[in-house]
Amino acid sequence: MSWDSGTTDSEKAAINGLSLDSEDQQERIQARRQRIAARIEAKRREALGEDPASLSDQKEEPRKSYKQIEESRQRLGKLVSDGTQLVTNIQIAVDARETQRRATEEELKRLRVEKIDNEAKSSYEKFQAITKKWLLSREKQIPQELWALLNSQQQQCGQLIEDKNKLIGELQQELKRKDDQYVKDLKKQSEDIDLLIERMEDQVKSLIKTYREELLHTEKSFEEERRELLDNNRKKWEQGMQSRRDIELESLLNRMKKVEEYEKQLNQLRVQDGEEYNMIKIKLETDVQILQQQLQHIKATFQLNQEKLEYNFQVLKKRDEENTITKSQQKRKITRLQDVLNNLRIKLDKQIRQYKEENQSLTDDFRRIVEQYKELQKKMRHFASVDAKKFHDIWVMNEEEMKQLVQRALEADRIIQEQQLGLPWTAPDLQFLENVGPLVPEPKQQKSASRLAQEVMAASATDGQRDLIKSGDEDSESQPFSPRTVKQILELLCDESGFLIESKLLQLLSPLDKDDQSLMKLDSIFGALRIEVEEDVYKLVDFFLKYRQQDETPQEKADGVHHPSTSTPTDLIHPNDVLRALKAFTMEFHQPREKTSHTRQTSSDDRDSSEDAAYWDAAAHVIPESRLKVWDALESAMEKYYDVLTSRTELITETSALRQQNGELRMLLHQYLNSKINTELEIPPTQMMKVEFTQS
Incomplete structure (x- = not known):
């Protein structure tokens, strides 16, 4: 794939349906990859000698398949977002109703609690008034007044019970309304779920249908694009084959012309070389004659020189014998000196070898010791830094825990002083808590x-x-x-x-x-x-x-x-x-x-760790001993107070049980006195009770 030189990288990525500025990370990555691939393809074509401008017409406009994919992606994305919004509208409406219901429920709960509290206060006041009148009954001596007081107490008790029953009835009615509302909410929730399922099914069906349609459109666009590419490539192939045939025919004609020219040149060279050969042959024969004459002259000169050389040879032979004797003497001397030199060289080589071995051994030992020393220093620095960091981390962790404990202790001391003892509380000196990390004493000034x-x-x-x-x-x-x-x-x-x-x-x-x-x-x-x-x-x-x-x-x-x-x-x-x-x-x-x-x-x-003990001791004694003694005394007093409250709770529970039993006995007595069977008896129990009460 080749791109026009005037097209930017962002435009190239956009042509393929991808953008470097997209919010989708995968789409940006794919766009970068396509951009890199386009650059590599352009460099390859440039290296092969192809003209990128000749292929720029092919990419002036985006491919149909990419257009169709982009349109399908946008259409499907819009369909998905609309369907999601349609489905989530139900949840939004349900959340709004639930919010309103909770607000209403909170208000009703507040009113209900307020009503119960008011009723409890009024019932308690009425009960206290009834209890006080029971104490006055001991002072009554006249039966009529006692009977009137008893009727009055009975009416007040009935009124109190009626108020309680009325409150119970209202609460039961409210409970019934809540049950009805719960049933309605369940029904409404079921309807919402059915509607949600229905919309989701419609959305799924619509998406499936749309996906199939877009898939068919995409496949059609790819088929059309494939047919166009096949036609274009077939045309290019035919054009290339025709141009190749023309080029081969032209190169054949040029080769035949060159063969004819080369034959003419060879004929000319044959004629020229024959003429030059004849001229060189004549010149060489003349030179041979001249050289033969010079040879005769040289032979005569050689004969004369040979006689002179024989005389000189005899002289030199005598000198050579003398030189041989001298040379033998010098050779013996050189041999003797050579032996001495060889012995000295052997000793020198032996000493050099020995010194080199010692030097190499010492050098190896030195390097090994230096490496061991460096490794030891590295380990020492490593362990020192690790220990220092570990010590610092442990110190900081303990210091943070100590500061939290000190703050909790001071907060407890403040609450005890202000709330329990009612005394003013002053914070101690907490300057040592500002320290973070191990203590670093100031260096000694020299x-x-x-x-x-x-x-x-x-x-x-x-x-x-x-x-x-x-x-x-x-x-x-x-x-x-x-x-x-x-x-x-x-x-x-x-x-x-x-x-x-x-x-x-x-x-x-x-x-x-x-x-x-x-x-x-x-x-x-x-x-x-x-x-x-x-x-x-x-x-x-x-x-x-x-x-x-x-x-x-x-x-x-x-x-x-x-x-x-x-x-x-x-x-x-x-x-x-x-x-x-x-x-x-x-x-x-x-x-x-x-x-x-x-x-x-x-x-x-x-x-220097001399100040560490004082630092931690100051944190441990942030609360003085006198204050701790006050804490001990307060603790013993609070334990006694707790025992009193515990016994009081048990008495209140027992009193409540007796009150409940008393109320039940009153109700049984009332039912027994108001029973119809008493009118049928000759001596009703009420008459016996009146007589006994009068006698007493």
């Missing part, structure tokens, strides 16, 4: 090397001084060397390390006094040696003192002479040994520090 040198130079140098060097802070720790010893070492370093100071700086320092010059020189020397803090200065002093002890003579060691850190000037290192000691100090202290700096940064073992 004094700079320049500051230490300035303080040492300003210190007193008396013989009895033993005061320690202190920083500006009063709480700083004591230092290991006296100012006098440090000052002597630094002055000795200034005097013997002038090569570390630039000449321009020495010229600028010449007008200053000795102490200022020493301070400026020490700044330059410290910068060259990478001495930054006071700890590095004390390491330098300690190294110089130990270097002096290592250089002691065996006689001094036997005599027990030693040099402590507070040595006298005579015990310090010799000025001639300063450079060697300085070189050894640089090799020993700076390279290990550079190699292990990364490991120290990544290691989690150096973390």
Whole structure:
């Protein structure tokens, strides 16, 4: 498939019924694939020498099958969306009715609950009034008043029961209405489902019918397109065969013309070569005669030269014999020297081979050890990072859990103080809860090397001084060397390390006094040696003192002479040994520090955990002990209150049961007194009860 050069990629994809801007992901993917295939086909045709412009007429308009597919897809999509909307309209209507029903039901429920609450309140008030009148019955002594009170109580009880029955009847009527409504809703739901099924069946039938029609249309369009393509390809094939026959006939005529021309050229070349052959033959015969004459002259000259050469040969033969004797002597000497040279070469090769083997072995061992060291460092860094991450994650998890527990405890304490005890509540100091992650203590601030040198130079140098060097802070720790010893070492370093100071700086320092010059020189020397803090200065002093002890003579060691850190000037290192000691100090202290700096940064073992216990203890004691004692007292009081409420609940339950039994007995008594059989008896029970009541 070839595309016109003026057609864009989006137009090419649209011609095939696909669009790069479509909302369907699969359609966009298919459009990109067709675009890539079109580009590959165009490059292939261009490589074969075909003219894309000659095939552009074939794709000026979309194919009929693609048009039919696109129209069918749009028609079917519209049919599906319309059918879906028609089916979902039923669900929307049902949802609207259900929403309205729930709102109405909620309002009826609210009114019903309100009615029940009002009736319960009024019944309780009437019951309290009846109960109070029962207490007044004990004060009545006159039977008529007691009878009137009893009738009044009976009427009030009847009124109370009638109100209850009326409420029960209304609720039963409402329940019946709900049952009727439920039956109607079921019937309506069944109708909606039937309608939904009917519409779905109609939609399915319509879709099946439409799909079949569109499928027939698509098949017809493909058949028409297939017939057109066959006709076009047959015409192109016939045109191509006719053009090929014409080209072959033309090439045959051209070949016959070239054969005739080549025959003429061959005849001309034969005649020309014959003439040249005759001329060359005559010239060569003349040259042969001249060469024969020169040969006779050369033979005469050869005879003369042969006699001269025989004489010279005899002379040279004598010389050769002498040279042979000399050569044999030289050969024997060369052979002897050659043997010596061979022996030396064998020894040299053996030594070189031995040294190479040792070098290779040592190189392999070195590489293996370096690889093991790198692998060990990698594992150490990996495990250190993993342990640090695990420690951080566990810390954060426990810290979050601790914060939640603290907040719950404080919330419980606030509720107990404000709601249970009625006391004002103040929140404690919760600044420690702002921390997130493991505690990182502030690094210890060290004094700079320049500051230490300035303080040492300003210190007193008396013989009895033993005061320690202190920083500006009063709480700083004591230092290991006296100012006098440090000052002597630094002055000795200034005097013997002038090569570390630039000449321009020495010229600028010449007008200053000795102490200022020493301070400026020490700044330059410290910068060259990478001495930054006071700890590095004390390491330098300690190294110089130990270097002096290592250089002691065996006689001094036997005599027990030693040099402590507070040595006298005579015990310090010799000025001639300063450079060697300085070189050894640089090799020993700076390279290990550079190699292990990364490991120290990544290691989690150096973390200061001294404040962890205080941090977690502060979280554990966020509620003070006095408050916890109040909690214990409140807990015991609440348990007693709970026991009282439990016993009261049991009494209320028992009272309710007795009231129910009393009501049932009243109803039985009322039925028994109002029974018709009492009128048929000679002595009714009511008469006996009146007599007993009168006697009592």
